[in-house]
Amino acid sequence: MSLDPISRFSDHSSDYQKYRPGYPDAIITYLEQNIGLNLKKNIADIGSGTGIFTELFLRKGYPVTAVEPNNEMRLQAEEHLGYFRHFKSIGTRAEATLIPSGTIDLITVAQAFHWFDTQQVRSEFLRIAKPGAYVLLVWNILQHKTPFLKAYQQFKEGFSVSKPYRDKADKEQVEHFFNGAEIIVQEIYHSRLLDFNELLGYFRSSSYAPLPGDPEYTSAESNLRSIFDRFEKNGKVKLEYDAKMFLGKI
Known part of the structure; x- marks a missing residue:
């Protein structure tokens, strides 16, 4: 497994696309009702x-410019989303997006902010943002409340304990990024049902998970x-999430 934050998901990109959870439509409804998001916003x-x-x-119907440095993951997005007329894809890092200055109304980061250099x-983001633009940071947080979810979490930790495992919000990093500005925090519950093959694919989508051919894979699948x-x-089985949002201006 690569330890580089850009390439570490390369071998997992197909499973990531197929088996990672989506996000509830209620996120867009919240933004439309609370910050005036509309189809004219970039x-x-x-x-x-x-x-x-x-x-x-x-x-x-929103126009979206997607920025992703990992080639394999970006190609998955371009193949899946290329038919959307308002979709633009750029292959570069978050710290150097190549987006023209002062053109963006809403900057979103989902399940990725913990990999960024906060100051850079x-x-x-200040460079590409229009005056008054918002930044939305989102994480899908898997709950651990049911016996199944507790067992699944314990199973995952057996593979991530010795590997760099970062998949959640870091409050200190978020506060440092917003630099004293007001932060609105919201959580939206959602869930999904998975059969075994889907659950196995979901596990394989994690950067620390063994893949077919790895020494640990057969025992992991059996467990x-x-x-x-x-x-x-x-x-x-039922997987339950809180989509945790941090919304603010910079």
Whole structure:
């Protein structure tokens, strides 16, 4: 597994596109009702990966410029979203987006901000933002409240304990980025049901997960199968998330 934050997901990009959770439409409704987001606003989705969060806005008719440095993940997004007329894809880092200065009304970062250089990306976001622009940072946080989710979390930690595992909001980093500005924090619950193959693909989408051919993969699949069989109902298990949002101006 690569430790480089750009290339570490390269071998996982297909599973990431297929099996990572989406985001609730309620996020867009919240933005429309609270900051006046409308179809005339320009959105930049930074660290856009395979385009999961980008697609949420494109399907509502919003113009989105997606910035992603990982070639494999970006190609997944371009193949999946290329038919949207208002979709633009740029292959570059968050700290140097190549977006023209002063052109963006809303900058979004979903499940990626923890990989950025906070000070450099703040300077870049200030450069591309229009006056009064907002920044939205989002993480899908998997809950650990049910017996299944607790067992799945314990299973995951067995693989991530010795590897750089970063997949959640860092309050200190977020506050440092906004530099004293007011931050609105909201959580929106959503869930989905997965069969075993989908659950296995979801696990494989993590950068620390072993892949077919790795020494740990067979035992990982077997252990995950045991967890699934303990908790499945009608061939499915339920994954529950809080989409945690940090919204503010910079």
